[in-house]
Amino acid sequence: MVRGWRIFWVPAGRSVESKRLPVLGGWDGLAEDEERAGVRPGTPILLSPDCQIDGRLARFLVRSSFARLEQETKRNYATDYCVFFDFLWRRDKNWDEAGPDDLWDFEDWRTRSLSNPRRVGGARWNRGLAALGRLYSWAVKQGYVSASPIETREAIGRHGQAVEVPAARAKDARSSDVRWLTPRMFRRWVDVGLRGYSAHGVPAAAWGGRMEDRNSAFANLLFSSGLRLTEAASLLSLEVPQSEVGHRRYYSGRLAPVVTKSKRARTFYMAAPVVGEIEAYCDAGRSRVIRRAQRQGRYDVLPRMRLVTSVSGHRMKVLHWRDRDGMLGETALARASVEERAILFTEGPEGPEPLWLWLNESGLPFRPASWEGVFRTATERSAKTLSGEKGDAPFCTPHMCRHSFALYMLVALHHAMDVRLGLTPKERRDFRLLYGDPWRMVQDLLGHADVETTRRIYLAPVSDLQLHSLISSPAPGSGAPEGGAADDVSWILARLAAETGTIQDLIDDEAVL
DSSP states (O other): OOOOOEEEEOOTTSOGGGGOOGGGOOOTTHHHHHHHHTOOTTOEEEEOTTSOOOHHHHHHHHHSGGGGSOHHHHHHHHHHHHHHHHHHHTTTOOGGGOOHHHHHHHHHHHHTOTTOTTOOOHHHHHHHHHHHHHHHHHHHHHTSSSSOSOOEEEEEOTTSOEEEEETTOOSOOSOTTOOEEOHHHHHHHIIIIISOBOTTSSBOTTOOOSSHHHHHHHHHHHHHHOOOHHHHHTOBGGGSOOOOSSOOSEEEEEEOGGGSSSSSOEEEEEEHHHHHHHHHHIIIIIHHHHHHHHHTTTGGGOSOOEEEEEEEOSSSOEEEEEETTOOEEEEEGGGOOHHHHTTEEEEETTEEEESBSSBOTTSSBOOTTHHHHHHHHHHHHHHHHTTTSSSOOOOOOHHHHHHHHHHHHHHHHHHIIIIISOOOHHHHHHHHHHHOOHHHHHHHHHTOSOHHHIIIIITHHHHTSOHHHHHHSOOTTTTSOSSTHHHHHHHHHHHHHHHHSOEEOOOTTSOOO
């Protein structure tokens, strides 16, 4: 069987030498050569089916605008390159021999052809097209190809100006696989998929899952806060708010601008039970893997470590550190990249401890991309455990938590404004002038630059419905509901789920876990 294009990633704390790729040649001074060439942890290396590395592609990956992309975007784009290069390879062509006909044939195969068992929708196609556009635009400027295979057409931009856009860009860019979960459906997915519960809602005797306290705490953080995967996965322990004595429903934290998609600092909120769940994980599972790593000497052999000796500042924290060579330095917390966060440690009672919040079983940082596998495995277990049960088994991805958070907050904010506060039309207008309408509140919570993104993608289930009429209709038995407003919001979400078919929810006569 002919192997296709493959991706190798330079891991944190080690050079690509650890991969021992035979095509790279000699190994003396490799780390120094990689540093001079710009090959850093998180850099992808593309290997062709005949086990060759194209120096031009390598230069693109480390010396172009590609190198400044977010790690998750790099991962997605590198995958898109491999898919297109494989398509060309089957035509006996290399990536630099692609023409417009190849691109159009690829578009047909990728999105419509029955010969492709993994066809993609408009949004996924447009992402791949953007990835190819970045590569071939750079290759043309460098003189590696005479022309880009991506044909363009003229379109009208957002502000009325004429802009060039790819002619093959899909118009049906709304992702068809966007789904939402109600809170009760999400709780069932967590219980069954991450915590090993049976279909009857009790712990299964045969459950042998590992790190379930970490996994459930992370999933609940995403669902409670609406954080993006990388934003939540790269949190440091000192960035998590600490619980306080007294009744508080939500705690606030601050995201460093360098880890956000918009590169702007943002306040996020997490429910009080989630804060307690994270603290329980830190006291139990996290402490256990750290102690084991210390006993095994794992931290002593790490080639890269910055031991934080002190933290100064209050609102704008600065981390003062010392590396293995004794060099002293400092990093503003707001400027600590995901790569640097993975090598930050602090001195604990029994030796160095990672500042990275979420750790794997070896006591090392659990990388953002690894969470996709955790969610996938949980969904598979949920489907297997609930097979034959009434209703569909819940499925969830990290980004679905963000979608679901947005939907819940929109309904809750509308409900609070239109029902709970009992505002008159004039009072509602004044309230919106002071605090903004619910759409913009959700936009701020998500960190979107454009409210239309919030409306068009994240909150599509309610964009075409009369949400106001749903909110104004009292929930059955709402004269004295047990859960108060929370019960009303759950009822509204259940109605939306029944009407749209895109929101996962328990069926009405099923027990709520």
